[in-house]
Amino acid sequence: MSLSSILIKDIDWILTQNSRRQILKNYSVYVEENLITEIGNPRVEADFTIDGKGKVLLPGLINCHTHSSMTLLRGYADDMKLHEWLETRIWPLESKLKPEYCYIGTLLACLEMIRFGVTCFNDMYIFVDDIAKAVKESGLRCFLGEVIFDWNLKNKFSYFEKFTKKWLRDDLVTPVVNPHAPYSCSDETLFKLKEISDRYNLLTHMHVSETEKEVKDFQKNKNKTPVEHLDELGILNDRFIGVHCNWLSSKDVEILSRRNSSIVHCPTSCMKLASGRVPPLKNIFEKNIRVGLGTDGCASNNNLDLFEEMKNCSLINKFQERDPTFIPAQKTLDLVTIEPAKILSIDDRIGTIGEGKIADLILVDFKKPHLQPIHTKHTIISNLVYSCKGQDVDTTIVDGKILMKHGKVLTLNEHEVMNQTQSIIQELMNS
Template sequence: MNILIKNAQLNGSEIDIYIEGKYIKQIGKDFSVQADKVIDATKKAVVPGFVNAHTHAAMTLFRGYGDDMPLMPWLEQKIWPNEAKMTREDVYWGAKLACLEMIKSGTTTFFDMYHKFRGTADAVEEMGIRAVISGVCFDHFQPEQAEKCKSNNIKLYSEFDEYSDRIKYAIGPHAIYTVSGELLQWINKFSSERNILIHLHLSETEEEVENSIKHFGLSPVRYLYKLGVLSPRLVIAHGIYVDRDEIRMLADHGVKVVHNPASNMKLASGIHFQFKEMKEAGIMIGLGTDGCSSSNNLDMVEAMKLASLLGKAWRKNPEALTAGEMLKAATESGASILDIKAGRIEEGYLADLSLVDLNIPAFTPNFNFVSNLVYAANGSCIDTVICNGKVLMENKKVPGEDEIMERAAQVAYNLMTR
């Protein structure tokens, strides 16, 4: 399908965008083209689709369950026991609800880590969104579990190409306290041979750092350095508790970092994410929401605001973490982390974009669109979403959304009673 978007606002100018297939073909004004679909974007601004660079999509089923608890008791008492009961169908409906929520708030790509890979992949395929999905790994330092993890991921990698090119495979070791050093080294080799990303929680809490020093004799980043697994393929989520030397180690090895302000605050993991220091060191930084059980929504507009305000507050510096920096982290940087040619409204880039409704109070007056988007709006400002050259939402409505919400709620209630 070819799409012509007319009269959209971009950088203060009114432009048209011609989409041919899955790419942005032309940007300008008054094209002489024939399009299968014409979208009037009057009183709307165009932005790149957001990239949610750290999610656990199917955890929408746990939204509001086990709130106001510390990280480890929350995981051990509320999350892990119920996750053990989940079926592929549970994950499918949880992920489908997540895709719906992300589409409605302007996200076109997400980086996921969760059990039942195929449940998430099936939901992504049907919803038309784009995702990098991690084959999750735990071995809890038990050799037989490590072997099972290896064989599962070898099988997943050999089969995932049955899905469309909107879905990419990554490998997701959960954390250094649930995955042995030997398995992390195997994962690094597996990743290197196939040129795939590694998705890992790291340095999320003070307790994690203390336990790393206690058990391994080193802080988390230094431990990974000793194992030889720091590389440009490694993407770490959180990275709150890192010192100057560790930032240098991450930068020297091309490691990427994803900031998750909502879950960091809600779980009281920490507030001092060193965005400025990492950026100055040359580290690419993306933004994520984390799962809905630890952030309660998947709204990347809200994530941009939280990241900016949190960074300003602890530094006591209103110039820190500007709105423009946050928008770039939520779009272009996230796409670069995932090695996807998206995140920019530019000819030759993937047609992953959203139209923002300017006819709402958050954009009145509209002295500075980016500031209003980051500081005044939320995900409900998104009117239209296009991913891979296909319209996924128009006039704030996604086909079948009521059925998805109803069915996902039933699945969640049934899971908790099993």
């Protein structure tokens, strides 16, 4: 729904996520075109007015790692070890995917994310032109690139470079270089992808040190860790995003810090696949490495709910560190708002609420039994992290456009998307 102005009126609480982490009470927000132009008590008429009573306004959530089309594989292969899961179930079925399948799978993912207040996501999959088409129809913001393995290289470099040129200056879709992992990409492949990344100043987004097996295999075959290997190749820099990073050594952390690289933590996927441990976040934070949260794909999560991800992040890391004070609620909220905005180099535009910032915003309905009571303003943050569900999101706005208002998605036909999904699943399973 394209708008020229929006007034979000009489909001109970606004979590700005600015440098002072200001929390504002009983304010209104005026959006003109795609920018927040006034926070306070705007005495203006707007094309559309949204009631903010009983609600909390916060920046749209940012999913720093997912595989959107894997909604098609939700529930297909659960309760398995990672490498067995990939090699015997996921990769064989993915080999049968078609562009139209990924288009529909992404529409389903976008529908889910709009409902759960995710306004931006960092995606890695195949048939990315079709994924981009779905993203544009949904109105979401996306960082996207074709996943590259050594065994699927035919025409991949030229395809991705053409994709990059097409979308490089788009407002909502941003190309990203996506080598799958150090164990699935040769040095030659990584060098070629680095050339593309450097040529177009793109982020590089890659699974790294996800399992103990991956790290032990590298140490056995190369006498180094995956991170050490990537560093020696010159792949690590301030545009590098390492995903999972569960099995980092102290030296790995030092290297990533020195290269100013970033990390994405996917706690739910990590627990479900029993990766053995989560990233050493205490050391990572001490070294000032940027961290964002990701859901991973729906085949290993099995949803795209960043509220659930926040809670799981906080709990599993408190448990691992045996420290209930570790990663407090405010820090966890940072990992799905301002921190991933910094990782994706868009913190000048989104990730916080302020005049002049782009209107990527969500309203959460706090008139729910599980979100009450509110003792102080800080209770709101605790309730968001430890009690809130994606289903509590009332309104989702991206780039100044209302994608969902009071629980009704405006950019996609929900029943049509779900019906199309079931139809192609039947076709896929019979192929």
